Amino acid sequence: MFTKQLKKEVEPIIESIYNDPFIQGIIHGNLKKEAVKHYLKADSLYLNEFAKIYSLLIPKLDDRKGIQFLLGQIDFVMNGEVDAHYTLADYAGIDYKAVIEEGEWYPSSDHYIKHMYYNAYRYSDASFTICAMAPCPYVYQQLALKIAERNDLEGNPLKPWVDFYCTNMDELIGHLDRWVDEFSETASDEELNILRKNFVESCIHEKRFFNMSYNIETWEGY
Numbered sequence: 158m159f160t161k162q163l164k165k166e167v168e169p170i171i172e173s174i175y176n177d178p179f180i181q182g183i184i185h186g187n188l189k190k191e192a193v194k195h196y197l198k199a200d201s202l203y204l205n206e207f208a209k210i211y212s213l214l215i216p217k218l219d220d221r222k223g224i225q226f227l228l229g230q231i232d233f234v235m236n237g238e239v240d241a242h243y244t245l246a247d248y249a250g251i252d253y254k255a256v257i258e259e260g261e262w263y264p265s266s267d268h269y270i271k272h273m274y275y276n277a278y279r280y281s282d283a284s285f286t287i288c289a290m291a292p293c294p295y296v297y298q299q300l301a302l303k304i305a306e307r308n309d310l311e312g313n314p315l316k317p318w319v320d321f322y323c324t325n326m327d328e329l330i331g332h333l334d335r336w337v338d339e340f341s342e343t344a345s346d347e348e349l350n351i352l353r354k355n356f357v358e359s360c361i362h363e364k365r366f367f368n369m370s371y372n373i374e375t376w377e378g379y
């Protein structure tokens with residue numbers, strides 16, 4: 158399966174994100190509050206765009222089930238994933254609604270968001286965009302499962318964040334994989350390479366997004 162190969166290829170990237178300070182801060186329950194705040198400011202806007210990009214895929218699909226699935230995902234991104242954000246906001250002792258008002262597309266999130274939009278407008282088949290979007294649920298699921306495996310989260314205020322991404326991603330990932338695997342069966346080598354590159358680059362964007370948050374990256378700090 159094509160998506161299986163992709164997942165194998167990005168294992169070292171996920172391992173390196175796991176060792177980066179943002180995820181280590183989650184593991185040890187001592188992530189600095191400013192990093193959480195910066196993450197929330199960036200991520201609330203990122204998720205808004207993610208929902209909008211799903212909507213751009215709707216005209217690319219013909220099957221009713223696929224369209225219904227995307228509508229469900231738009232709802233999840235807009236209304237469900239906020240639970241994970243509230244866990245972080247409560248941990249940092251901040252007013253979530255007030256904080257996200259100050260959000261911006263900081264350089265690394267800006268790059269990531271535009272990577273997804275480019276593929277949505279550039280290619281008529283949804284698979285190209287899906288490969289750029291799939292690391293969003295996949296990387297978080299893999300990180301959460303890896304953290305949960307340690308079995309040392311009792312009493313960690315960030316445990317609900319880990320639990321959230323351990324449990325809510327399977328169906329979505331299965332759906333995205335099926336779309337891409339089906340397309341890959343008839344795709345040219347050149348198309349396969351673009352799909353692969355999109356997936357790998359988005360995993361790297363995930364790494365940069367966490368580091369952007371940890372390092373409080375802004376446009377002023379060029």
Ligand SMILES: Cc1ncc(CN)c(N)n1
Nearest residue numbers: 200203293294297363366
């Ligand atoms: C940047 C980013 N990537 C992934 C996720 C998890 N859906 C997220 N909330 N934000």
